[in-house]
Amino acid sequence: MSAGIPVGLVGVTGYAGMELARILSGHDSMELVRVTSRSDAGKKLSDIYPFLLDMPLGKLEITMPDVEDLAKSCKLVFLAVPHKTAMDIGGRLRDMGVKVVDLSADFRIRDREIYEQWYKVDHTREDLLPEAVYGLPEFYREKVRDAMIVANPGCYPTSAILALHPVLSEGVVETEGIVIDSKSGTSGAGRGAKVGTLFCEVHDSFKAYGLTTHRHTPEIEQELGVAAGESMTVSFNTHLLPIDRGILSTTYTNLKPGVSPQHVRTLFEKAYGNERWVRVFPEGSLPETRWVRGTMFCDIGFVVDQRTGRLIIVSAIDNLCRGASGQAVANANLMLGLDIEKGLEMAPFMP
Missing domain, CATH: 3.30.360.10 (Dihydrodipicolinate Reductase; domain 2)
Structure with a gap:
């Protein structure tokens, strides 16, 4: 079987990163080739997530965030990092022609002043706000397909x-x-x-x-x-x-x-x-x-x-799924020309 489309994940150690790793471990059309974390660089993914033990994805080494390496290695990058950090990394990746799904709030609010009022930081990539697509697929599906930056909605x-x-x-x-x-x-x-x-x-x-x-x-x-x-x-x-x-x-x-x-x-x-x-x-x-x-x-x-x-x-x-990582994968599916449901047909955890 041929390798899937190479994607990266910045910020793998939080709950959103954990859920993304879980979903992508079973995705047959995307291959997670880069995972980054400043605190856990040098470890294997299975070292921090033992549920990936003996799975191919579990052998992937966690590295320090490196925008140039991500751009060379990935067609699309998920950003599971805090606001302010995302606008910097996401903006640089976009400038290099890499598609971005941002799970932070940095590109959700179209009005810079409103963003700065609520988040108490300066928005340094206001130039990208008009092109960032709000990633709620029921209403913006067609725009997401053509987007370079998708602002993944909050939960x-x-x-x-x-x-x-x-x-x-x-x-x-x-x-x-x-x-x-x-x-x-x-x-x-x-x-x-x-x-x-x-x-x-x-x-x-x-x-x-x-x-x-x-x-x-x-x-x-x-x-x-x-x-x-x-x-x-x-x-x-x-x-x-x-x-x-x-x-x-x-x-x-x-x-x-x-x-x-x-x-x-x-x-x-x-x-x-x-x-x-x-x-x-x-x-x-x-x-x-x-x-x-x-x-x-x-x-x-x-x-x-x-x-x-x-x-x-x-x-x-x-x-964590519909409100964050699963929705991010749905948006990535659309951006990469895949079926929106790819890798996301999951039954509820019961009881």
Whole structure:
């Protein structure tokens, strides 16, 4: 069997890097030829991820990040590094003609000033913002195919945008007063050791965090504004669940007068009836995080509260797969001319 398309991964030691290694270990059309980490350079990939022991990918040596070596060796590079770092490495790779899928926030926000307001750093590659494509394939699939830089969406925004896009784009809910109440597993906080995400701090507890200040807010408002055709302001509220992985978002909207539950269902089915990875649940059934664990699925259910006039939408994704690395692979598939589903047909981890 011939080797796959050579790709690289900068930042292999975090949870997103770990998930990318897991997915690419079974991808028959991409070959991971470079993995980098400043802290673990010189080790084999199986040294830090024993699940790759005795697998070909496990023998790959981790190296220091070297943009020129990545450009010579790879057709596409995944960046699983913090914001600010990504714009530098990604910009240089783009300048050398290498395709980039960036899992950070550096190219998601189209307005430089808004990015700098929320992330508190200067954006040094503003020139690339107009060409970077927001990598939510349900809405930007064709643009992703032709892109050199794809801004991989955040995990929370993926769950919120997919839930709201059909009803906002069709104008059946009010654009004011939307509340997005989201809960994430602890892997969403990253792999670095922090007191707030230690087992004893998280286990058997449940807390809110980042209220009114979460950095995914402008990304959500940007894309919902595209759907609605007007500027959007939403109340986005985040919570930490005592689970490893998964996001459940409950979104509260006000239905416009005369909109029936049947019409809402028609809009969701119209939007996602041909989308492999969005599953609209039948009436009386709502999503759970366990049914999407380790997959690309976004499960959506909704309830119309006739008493209050609210449409309540529930969406569930796996924050590491659909919310990060799996979505990155889907975007890379499109950029490299492959079937979008290549390497991503995974059943949920159960129980």
